[in-house]
Amino acid sequence: MTIHRSVRALSRGLALIGELNTSGPSSAQQLARRSGVNRTTCYRLLQTLQQDGYVTFDEASALFSLTPQVRRLSEGLSTQDLSRQAALPPMFSLLEQVSWPSDFAVFELGWMMIRESTHSFSPFSVHRSMVGLGRSLVRSALGRAVLTAASPAQRHEMLEITASLVPEDAALARDRRYISRFVARTKSDGYASSVDETEQGISAIAVPIGGVGPVIGSLNIVFFTSAMTTEVAARRYLRSLKQAATEIERRWRAATP
Template sequence: MRALERGLSLLAALNAAGRADPSGLAHKTGIDRTTTYRLLATLESLGYVTKSPSDGQYVLTPAVRDLSEGLTETDRAARVVCEELFDLLGQVTWPTDFATFDSGWMVIRETTHRLSPYSVHRAMVGRRRALLDTAMGRAVLAGASESRRQEMLEIALLHGTIPGDRAMLADRMATLQADFADRGYAWAVGGADPRISAIALPLQGATHVLGSINVLFFTTAMTVETAAERYLPSLSATVARIEERLRVQGLTV
């Protein structure tokens, strides 16, 4: 474990410096020179660092980037969302989800279901939800640009995840957009579960909508309007904080 920790420290230091010799890396990391030489030799044999032929200093190789290829911008954004959702839980004890559009569905990326006392579903991350029949799907469509919205609808039609034809969808989208503009939020009753209602807001990036965040509640507990009156201010503030954090961190997926 110690060797792994030191090896990662060297990679981080080299990433920050761009190029460095063993003595410089030893100084930056606090690792003794003998160990630094040994670790660099190991990292070089594994293909993660190499010596520059021009000056003999160590530089990172493309293999280091390959390590991060499985981490998408959506994954990075989800980490920020997760932190804010857990803070929101202190104000809204009903479950909340963060979902993104994927192949005609809304896919849940983060959730507070496992911590909410009112959740009837626990393992939610990765579950798919309907695009047109759920608050989260409607929020994403309402928050998208016209071109992006049409793209999502075309993908959903291609995958068979929404019914009807383009003319029917145009009429339905006009109704949904007008309702969102009037209310300031998307909503659904019994979209994924007849017992559950939801309100949702889109999460915007610098160039397009990233996903949506909802608040779920029992249909018998309150109306959509009551839920919006109670929880929309907190939900709106959370979305605004997330968007600002993503902007500051340069996560603009």
């Protein structure tokens, strides 16, 4: 077999796709550093990938992201990647408006798993690493928002999974009165809330995020309990929070084949 010289540009382009697939939305500087590709070359490769439809660029956040067209190359672009791609730019816009940090989470194995967060960018956060952490389905605002928006059948399934897999939440997940009370309150308020229930001194308000079909997750705003009540937070920030959730839904639908 004749051995030909490798095409470095192709290898580097695939390396950038691999970095975006692993790390999610990233700036050109971050990609250059992680991949070892010269920054000028990195920009040129990203522009080529963007022209060919494999990469998209969000001017508001200056981040590059994969597009569903990457699925033609591999199965690397998952539903999780799509949800994160949809969530991050609106979350940065929300942070500019309210300053308090936000988390985007999805239901997974009895927990609300945080997939994206602006904690590391907020001047008011005491946490710096939130992505990958779980929050209670029944005690967090994130979980209550999803449970309230879910259909009765979906809610039942999620609660059954939580009761089976999360011992500390099992009793509450099986308590129908407890669930009915916060579902009714969330519907009445127009948002889910939590005060000192997932972490002492921390409160949150949250709204659900719908996708193509069932609810895909929820978005919150987190703040110190001593700073304000959830009612005050809702008066100040609920409109911006709902606008961010609506934009995530729009981006999700646009990115889903």
